Amino acid sequence: MFFDKIKENLKKTKEAFDVKMSNIFADKKDINEVIDEIEETLILSDVGYETSTKICNKLREDLKKQVEKDEQAIKTLLRKEMTDILLSDEINKIDSIELNEPQVILVVGVNGVGKTTSIGKLTKLYTKAGKKVLLAAADTFRAGAIDQLEVWAKRNDVDICAGKEMQDPASVIFDATKKFNDGGYDVLICDTAGRLHNKKNLMDELEKMKRIIDKNISEDIHKETIMVLDATTGQNGAIQAKLFLEKTDVTGIFLTKLDSTSKGGVVFSIVDELKIPVKYIGVGETIDDIEKFDSKSFVEAII
Numbered sequence: 001m002f003f004d005k006i007k008e009n010l011k012k013t014k015e016a017f018d019v020k021m022s023n024i025f026a027d028k029k030d031i032n033e034v035i036d037e038i039e040e041t042l043i044l045s046d047v048g049y050e051t052s053t054k055i056c057n058k059l060r061e062d063l064k065k066q067v068e069k070d071e072q073a074i075k076t077l078l079r080k081e082m083t084d085i086l087l088s089d090e091i092n093k094i095d096s097i098e099l100n101e102p103q104v105i106l107v108v109g110v111n112g113v114g115k116t117t118s119i120g121k122l123t124k125l126y127t128k129a130g131k132k133v134l135l136a137a138a139d140t141f142r143a144g145a146i147d148q149l150e151v152w153a154k155r156n157d158v159d160i161c162a163g164k165e166m167q168d169p170a171s172v173i174f175d176a177t178k179k180f181n182d183g184g185y186d187v188l189i190c191d192t193a194g195r196l197h198n199k200k201n202l203m204d205e206l207e208k209m210k211r212i213i214d215k216n217i218s219e220d221i222h223k224e225t226i227m228v229l230d231a232t233t234g235q236n237g238a239i240q241a242k243l244f245l246e247k248t249d250v251t252g253i254f255l256t257k258l259d260s261t262s263k264g265g266v267v268f269s270i271v272d273e274l275k276i277p278v279k280y281i282g283v284g285e286t287i288d289d290i291e292k293f294d295s296k297s298f299v300e301a302i303i
């Protein structure tokens with residue numbers, strides 16, 4: 001079952017909520033005490049202080065209005081409040097990636113978060129949907145990064161525009177946009193470098209790549225900037241994300257490594273604070289370890 005698979009994939013994240021939640025309800029306590037402990041559990045699961053408080057304040061309000069206050073009733077309300085955080089109006093306004101639209105995707109994020117791997121997974125989704133995909137290896141900072149994307153291109157049997165080590169990444173993007181326009185492709189996915197030690201350069205580089213995409217790719221073609229975040233870094237990842245956001249218009253998040261972290265609660269604070277939707281989650285290292293993010297199933301899988 002799809003749902004069981006999500007649960008299994010999100011095992012660590014689920015445990016972080018589950019075990020603590022059942023302990024809360026194990027001994028009979030005053031309702032306020034229960035909610036205080038839920039709040040603490042949320043904070044410990046990396047939901048973030050402000051977001052946890054927001055969820056629990058709403059929960060208190062909800063509970064005032066209803067008579068049922070047993071474990072099941074509280075959990076149902078909690079699920080609703082947590083789902084609402086992920087589906088707030090502002091987020092709904094942002095379009096989600098449609099597999100059917102022709103599009104150009106710029107993938108950004110710091111080193112090691114899983115950019116290249118996630119591109120490999122996305123490529124499989126698009127090719128499975130019958131789309132012709134082109135990859136651009138614009139992480140020219142190390143030769144290894146280009147080779148790594150080439151391996152994913154081979155695995156997916158798609159074309160790739162690969163630059164040389166230390167080539168200006170913007171020139172790789174330039175070549176890729178040209179090939180995309182001339183070659184009848186549906187989707188172009190661009191890998192980028194993520195070294196943070198030279199932040200200004202990195203941000204300037206990203207801006208330049210975006211300018212080239214905007215200039216060379218027709219307005220009718222959908223453009224996305226996907227920021228990849230590593231869930232195991234919890235609240236630090238959220239801070240990292242803010243740095244990128246100062247400079248780039250990120251349209252969606254790919255949250256990786258949710259299979260191996262108890263800090264999956266970070267999804268809630270990211271969406272609540274940054275107002276950017278999580279579009280995909282990574283739940284392992286292989287090509288099929290990707291899920292399209294769905295707020296309701298996510299919440300139901302962890303609580």
Ligand SMILES: Nc1nc2c(ncn2[C@@H]2O[C@H](COP(=O)(O)OP(=O)(O)O)[C@@H](O)[C@H]2O)c(=O)[nH]1
Nearest residue numbers: 111112113114115116117256257282283284285
């Ligand atoms: N467990 C797990 N590992 C992942 C996931 N996504 C990526 N990785 C691993 O994270 C490491 C860094 O990935 P890479 O794609 O090279 O990151 P990049 O530097 O951002 O391009 C690799 O060992 C990947 O296999 C995921 O969803 N789950």
Ligand SMILES: [Mg+2]
Nearest residue numbers: 115116139145
């Ligand atoms: Mg990489």
